[in-house]
Amino acid sequence: MSTALHPLASLQQIEKTSSREDGIPADLEEDLRAYGCKLIQQAGILLKQKQVAMATAQVLFQRFWFVTSMKQFGIGDVGMGSLYLASKLEECPLRIRDLINVYDLLLSRAAHELNAPLHSSTYPPFKYTPMGYFSQTFYDMKDALVVAEMQILKRLGFGVQVVLPYGTLVNYLRVLGLVNQDDACQRAWGYLNDALQTPVYALYSVPTIVSAAILLTVRHIGISLPSTPPNCWWELFDAEWEDVWTVAGHIMRLYRERSHEERTRTMRMVSKKEVRKWLDERAASMVL
Known part of the structure; x- marks a missing residue:
C-alpha cells in the first residue's frame, strides 16, 4: 500500500491481486x-x-x-x-x-x-x-x-x-445546492455505503468517490448540473471524469442480476478451506 495519509493500492496490486495470482x-x-x-x-x-x-x-x-x-x-x-x-x-x-x-x-x-x-x-x-x-x-x-x-x-x-466520505458529501451537496433537493442527500449517502462493498475506497480518493455518488444521484433523480467543458461540476472538487465514471461503474455492478449458482458459490466460500477446495476442483476439471 502507498504511504499517503489515505493509503491506496499501487498499480501493480490493482493489475493483478494476490488472489488472482493464486487462480x-x-x-x-x-x-x-x-x-x-x-x-x-x-x-x-x-x-x-x-x-x-x-x-x-x-x-x-x-x-x-x-x-x-x-x-x-x-x-x-x-x-x-x-x-x-x-x-x-x-x-x-x-x-x-x-x-x-x-x-x-x-x-x-x-x-x-x-x-x-x-x-x-x-x-x-x-x-x-x-x-x-x-x-x-x-x-x-x-x-x-x-x-x-x-x-x-x-x-x-x-x-x-x-478517511470516510460523509462529511465531504454534505459539503459538496451544499456547494451544488442539492441539500434540500428531494432525497438527493439520502440517495447519495446510500451510494457511498454501497460503495463500501467494492474496492473503490482502496483505489480512489474521497473527492472522486463522493463525486461518483453525486453523479449517480443526479442521474437517477433527473437533476441537471453543468457538465460541458469548461464548466464541469466535478472539476470543482478536483475529480477526473474517467475516475468518477469508473467508480460509478463499480457501484452499479453491485446491482447486477446474479444467478443462483453464482450466489451459492460465493456463500460457500467464506473460509479459506472452501476456497482451496474450489481451486483444486477447478484445476482437476481443467486437466480432464
Missing part, C-alpha cells in the same frame, strides 16, 4: 469482497455498532485483499478481525464473545439457506442454537479472529488510517 477469477474475488462486507455490515447492525466503525472495517477489509490472497485467509475470519479492530479504532470496542456469536449466527443462517432446496416451501425454518462457552468451535473462531486482526495490522503496515 481466483476476478469476478469471484469481486463477489467474495462484496459478501464479506455484507457480513461485516450485518454483524455491525446486530451488535449496534456505529456506522463509522462498520465503514472503517469494510475499508480495512478491502485494503487487506490487495496485499493478501483469499487462498491464505478466509473472508469470514478477516471480516471478524476487521470489525473487531475498527471497533477499537473508533472507540466503541466489542466483546470477542459477542462478535463470535453474531458471526456464528450469520454463517449458520447462510449454511441453512444453502441446504434449502430451491423454491421449496416445506423446508424447516432456520433455528439458531448458540455455541457453548467452552466449545471447541468458540476457541477456533477466537483464535481465527485474533490471528486475522494481527495479520491486518502486519500486512497493512499498521496503516489503518481511514
Whole structure:
C-alpha cells in the first residue's frame, strides 16, 4: 500500500491481486469482497455498532485483499478481525464473545439457506442454537479472529488510517445546492455505503468517490448540473471524469442480476478451506 495519509493500492496490486495470482477469477474475488462486507455490515447492525466503525472495517477489509490472497485467509475470519479492530479504532470496542456469536449466527443462517432446496416451501425454518462457552468451535473462531486482526495490522503496515466520505458529501451537496433537493442527500449517502462493498475506497480518493455518488444521484433523480467543458461540476472538487465514471461503474455492478449458482458459490466460500477446495476442483476439471 502507498504511504499517503489515505493509503491506496499501487498499480501493480490493482493489475493483478494476490488472489488472482493464486487462480481466483476476478469476478469471484469481486463477489467474495462484496459478501464479506455484507457480513461485516450485518454483524455491525446486530451488535449496534456505529456506522463509522462498520465503514472503517469494510475499508480495512478491502485494503487487506490487495496485499493478501483469499487462498491464505478466509473472508469470514478477516471480516471478524476487521470489525473487531475498527471497533477499537473508533472507540466503541466489542466483546470477542459477542462478535463470535453474531458471526456464528450469520454463517449458520447462510449454511441453512444453502441446504434449502430451491423454491421449496416445506423446508424447516432456520433455528439458531448458540455455541457453548467452552466449545471447541468458540476457541477456533477466537483464535481465527485474533490471528486475522494481527495479520491486518502486519500486512497493512499498521496503516489503518481511514478517511470516510460523509462529511465531504454534505459539503459538496451544499456547494451544488442539492441539500434540500428531494432525497438527493439520502440517495447519495446510500451510494457511498454501497460503495463500501467494492474496492473503490482502496483505489480512489474521497473527492472522486463522493463525486461518483453525486453523479449517480443526479442521474437517477433527473437533476441537471453543468457538465460541458469548461464548466464541469466535478472539476470543482478536483475529480477526473474517467475516475468518477469508473467508480460509478463499480457501484452499479453491485446491482447486477446474479444467478443462483453464482450466489451459492460465493456463500460457500467464506473460509479459506472452501476456497482451496474450489481451486483444486477447478484445476482437476481443467486437466480432464
